[in-house]
Amino acid sequence: MKFENDLDKPWCYEEGDYTVTRSSIWSPPGCHPVGCGVKLYVKDGVLEKVEGDENNPVTNGRLCVRCLALKDYIYNPSRVIHPLKRAREDRGKDKWERTTWDDAFDIIERKTTEIKEKYGAESICLLSGTGRDGGILSQTLAHAVFGTPNSAYTQSGYACYEPRCASAMFASGVGYPEIDYAGGLPGGYDDPDYVVPEVIMVWGKQPLASNGDGLFGHAVLDLMRCGAKLIAIDPRVNWLTTRAVLQLRLRPGTDAALGLALINIIVTEELYDHDFVERWTWGFEELAERAKEMPPERAAEICGLNVEDIYAVARTYAKAKPASIAWGLAIDQQQNGVQAGHCILSLMALTGNLDVPGGQLMGGEFQDDTVVPNYGWNKLDPDLRAKTIGMDQYPYYVNSILNAHADLLLDALETGDPYEFHMVIVQSNNLLSPTNSAQPQRWHKALSKLDFGIGTDLFITPTIQACCDIFLPLATAAEKDSINMTHYTLSPVTYGATNKAITVGECKDDYQVIWELGKRLNPEIWNDGTYADLHDFIADVRIAREMTFAELRDKVYHKRGVTYRKYEKGLLRPNGELGFNTRSGRFEFYSYLFQYYGDDPLPYYQEPPFSPVSTPEIAEKYPFILMTGAREYASFHSEHRQVVPLRELVPNPLLEIHPDDAKKRGVADGQWVLIENQFGQAKFKAKVTPTVYPGTVHAHHGWWFPEDDPEEPSLFGVWKSNCNCLVPHKRIGKLGYGAPFKNSLCNVSPLTENYDLDLKDFAERFGKLVY
Known part of the structure; x- marks a missing residue:
C-alpha cells in the first residue's frame, strides 16, 4: 500500500512482508509516561524490528536503547509467558x-x-x-x-513524585507544574501561542536518561537549540550539565537552604514580578521575613557553594522572561523534600512564571481526568x-x-x-x-x-x-491495547494509544x-x-471519556491543547471563580493546608537526619555522603538486567567516587569496593570520576543478577549490591513524605575480590531468543 506521506499512514498497515503497527508505548520496557512513538514491524506473528515513529508530535521518531532492544526483552529466554x-x-x-x-x-x-x-x-x-x-x-x-x-x-x-505533587497542591491547589515545552500545542515550538523560555533551570533531575514523569528529556535540548540557556543544580556533573551556563554543585539534601537564599535575593533586589505577586499570591511579606533567616552567605556555607554563584543564579533566573524549572526526584528523596518543593514553587510564583507560555504549565481543568x-x-x-x-x-x-x-x-x-x-x-x-x-x-x-x-x-x-x-x-x-497520558494527566500534553501488535504465550x-x-x-x-467491555474500561480509566479507545487508536497520538493563565479564566477552581484552588484563592507562599496538617505554613530548611552537621559522631565513622538512584540509559530501575545488548552497556553495578577520595581510600578505578553504614552494606565496582562532588559517592540502584542462584538465600544475588540496605527506615518528613535516599552516610573500603560479569557466558545464557 502506498501513501502520499507518512501522516496518511493508519495505526496499522502493510509494508512489504511486514505488518507495521504504530503505537505509543509506556511500560514495559520501563519508562515514565512520555509515550514514545514506535513502529513495530511484525512478520509471521513475530516482532522483527522496532523503529521510531516520526509522526509522534513530541518524540519525533527519537528512541532510547531500551525501546530499540524491545525485541530482546520480549523474547528473552528467561521471560515467563505462562501462569x-x-x-x-x-x-x-x-x-x-x-x-x-x-x-x-x-x-x-x-x-x-x-x-x-x-x-x-x-x-x-x-x-x-x-x-x-x-x-x-x-x-x-x-x-x-x-x-x-x-x-x-x-x-x-x-x-518519588508525590512529595512534589503534595507541595504543589498545598501551595497552588493543582498538581505538579511541568516546564512548558509546547508538547500540547498544535504547532509545537512554532505555535503562535508559544514562547521559548530564556532560561531553563534543571534542579535535581536527569531528564535525558530518565524522561522523568513524562517530560521528554530531549525537549530540553530542543529548547536549548532554540536559544534557551541552561542552569543546573546538581551535585553531580552529567552530559547535560556541562552545557549549562551555571551549575551549583550543592551538598546533597540542602536544596531548601539554597531555595530560601534565592528567594532572599530576588525579594531583596526587587527582581520579583510585582504585579503577579500583588494580584495572585498570598503571604508575600511572611515569605520575605522567612527568607531573611537564610542570607546567601549562610546558604553558601550550608550548601558548600560560592556565594557569588548563588547570586548569579538568582539574578539570571529572575531576569529571564519567561523561565522554567524542571525539578526532579532529588527533591523528593530527602526528609525535607516537601519544603524544598515549596521553595521551588515560590520561586516560580515570585517571578510570574506560573502557567505562562514557556514557563510552568499547570493542569487545572484537566485535574479530574484520571478517575x-x-x-x-x-x-x-x-x-x-x-x-x-x-x-x-x-x-x-x-x-x-x-x-x-x-x-x-x-x-x-x-x-x-x-x-x-x-x-x-x-x-x-x-x-x-x-x-x-x-x-x-x-x-x-x-x-x-x-x-x-x-x-x-x-x-x-x-x-x-x-x-x-x-x-x-x-x-x-x-x-x-492501552492508553498513556503524559504526566499522568497533570499537565496538558498528549494522550497516546498503545496498540497491540503481537501475542506472546x-x-x-x-x-x-x-x-x-x-x-x-x-x-x-x-x-x-x-463498562460495556474492556476497551470501555480502559478509555474511562485513562481519558475519562474524552474519546473512545477506537477513536484514539485511529489517531495514535492526541494533543490535548493548552490554555495559559488559567487562574485568570476561572479554570483552576471547581466553582469557576478566578484564582488558584486554595483557601485564599491565591498561590500561597503561606500555605493554610500546611498549617492545617500540622506543618509550618512557610518553607523552611531542615538538615538531613544523617549528615556531617546533624550527626558528626556518625560521620567520623562513615565520612562519605551516599547518593543513590541516578538514571542509566541501559535500564529502568531493576528492569533489563537480563537483556544482553543493554547489560553489555552497563554490565556491573557502579559506585562513582571522586579521584581525591579514591586515592585516600586506596581504591583504583574498576576495583570492587564495600560500602557500609550503621544500617547495612553492599558491594560495587568503583568508577573513579571527577563528576561526583568530593566527599560524596553515588551508588547505582536497581541491581540484581539474573545469572546468579535464584533460590534463597541468594535470590538472584539481590543482596550483593543492594544500596537500599544502607537507606534508613522511616526518616521522613512531618507529612509522611520524603526520605534520605540521596543523603545518607557511608564508608568505602577496597576489596580484593572481583565480581565482574562474564559477558560471554551471560550472552550464551540470555542471548538466545525464544520465539
Whole structure:
C-alpha cells in the first residue's frame, strides 16, 4: 500500500512482508509516561524490528536503547509467558510449575475468600511499583478487585513524585507544574501561542536518561537549540550539565537552604514580578521575613557553594522572561523534600512564571481526568477505609493518593499492630532489589511469613521468588491495547494509544487481569453495567471519556491543547471563580493546608537526619555522603538486567567516587569496593570520576543478577549490591513524605575480590531468543 506521506499512514498497515503497527508505548520496557512513538514491524506473528515513529508530535521518531532492544526483552529466554504456581512450603525455591489462568484464578479466589472471611479484607496488602501499565492501576486492583484499602507504593516516604505533587497542591491547589515545552500545542515550538523560555533551570533531575514523569528529556535540548540557556543544580556533573551556563554543585539534601537564599535575593533586589505577586499570591511579606533567616552567605556555607554563584543564579533566573524549572526526584528523596518543593514553587510564583507560555504549565481543568484511583475506593465500606494503614497519622498522604503509608505498613507487617497481614499482591514491584524500599531485608523477612502471595510481572524477580505462590505473566507494550497520558494527566500534553501488535504465550496485561479477576472476586462492581467491555474500561480509566479507545487508536497520538493563565479564566477552581484552588484563592507562599496538617505554613530548611552537621559522631565513622538512584540509559530501575545488548552497556553495578577520595581510600578505578553504614552494606565496582562532588559517592540502584542462584538465600544475588540496605527506615518528613535516599552516610573500603560479569557466558545464557 502506498501513501502520499507518512501522516496518511493508519495505526496499522502493510509494508512489504511486514505488518507495521504504530503505537505509543509506556511500560514495559520501563519508562515514565512520555509515550514514545514506535513502529513495530511484525512478520509471521513475530516482532522483527522496532523503529521510531516520526509522526509522534513530541518524540519525533527519537528512541532510547531500551525501546530499540524491545525485541530482546520480549523474547528473552528467561521471560515467563505462562501462569505458574508452587506450594507455600516451597517459597524461595525454584520449584514453580506451569498452570492455567483458570487454575491460578481458582486458587486466588479460594485463598482470598478464606483470608477475608477469617481475618478481614484489611489483612491483604497490595504493593505496587512503577507498574507495567502505569502504577496508578494499583488502587483499582486493590480496592475494586481484592476489596482491601491497603494499596501501597513501598518507597519510604513515597519519595518519588508525590512529595512534589503534595507541595504543589498545598501551595497552588493543582498538581505538579511541568516546564512548558509546547508538547500540547498544535504547532509545537512554532505555535503562535508559544514562547521559548530564556532560561531553563534543571534542579535535581536527569531528564535525558530518565524522561522523568513524562517530560521528554530531549525537549530540553530542543529548547536549548532554540536559544534557551541552561542552569543546573546538581551535585553531580552529567552530559547535560556541562552545557549549562551555571551549575551549583550543592551538598546533597540542602536544596531548601539554597531555595530560601534565592528567594532572599530576588525579594531583596526587587527582581520579583510585582504585579503577579500583588494580584495572585498570598503571604508575600511572611515569605520575605522567612527568607531573611537564610542570607546567601549562610546558604553558601550550608550548601558548600560560592556565594557569588548563588547570586548569579538568582539574578539570571529572575531576569529571564519567561523561565522554567524542571525539578526532579532529588527533591523528593530527602526528609525535607516537601519544603524544598515549596521553595521551588515560590520561586516560580515570585517571578510570574506560573502557567505562562514557556514557563510552568499547570493542569487545572484537566485535574479530574484520571478517575482510576477512585474506582473501588468509594465502594469500600467507610469503616474499612478508616482502617487504611496511616489514615490516623498521615491523613493527607492516604486520602490524596489512596495509599497506605509505606513506612507504617512495614511496621504493621513486622509487629501485627494495629492488625496482622496474611496476604500480599506484588504488582510489578521488585521491592527487594534496590528500587523503592528502604531496608529491603526487613521487607523480605516480613513478607516471607505471610500465608499467601501473588506476583504479576514478566520475569521471576527476587521479590516474587521470595514472597509469592502464584505468578501471573504480564504483556509488554507490544502485546496489549492501552492508553498513556503524559504526566499522568497533570499537565496538558498528549494522550497516546498503545496498540497491540503481537501475542506472546499466554500473557495478559494489567487491564485484563483486573477485568477478569474483578468479575470473579467482586462481581457486584464489575458486572453492574458501568463498562460495556474492556476497551470501555480502559478509555474511562485513562481519558475519562474524552474519546473512545477506537477513536484514539485511529489517531495514535492526541494533543490535548493548552490554555495559559488559567487562574485568570476561572479554570483552576471547581466553582469557576478566578484564582488558584486554595483557601485564599491565591498561590500561597503561606500555605493554610500546611498549617492545617500540622506543618509550618512557610518553607523552611531542615538538615538531613544523617549528615556531617546533624550527626558528626556518625560521620567520623562513615565520612562519605551516599547518593543513590541516578538514571542509566541501559535500564529502568531493576528492569533489563537480563537483556544482553543493554547489560553489555552497563554490565556491573557502579559506585562513582571522586579521584581525591579514591586515592585516600586506596581504591583504583574498576576495583570492587564495600560500602557500609550503621544500617547495612553492599558491594560495587568503583568508577573513579571527577563528576561526583568530593566527599560524596553515588551508588547505582536497581541491581540484581539474573545469572546468579535464584533460590534463597541468594535470590538472584539481590543482596550483593543492594544500596537500599544502607537507606534508613522511616526518616521522613512531618507529612509522611520524603526520605534520605540521596543523603545518607557511608564508608568505602577496597576489596580484593572481583565480581565482574562474564559477558560471554551471560550472552550464551540470555542471548538466545525464544520465539
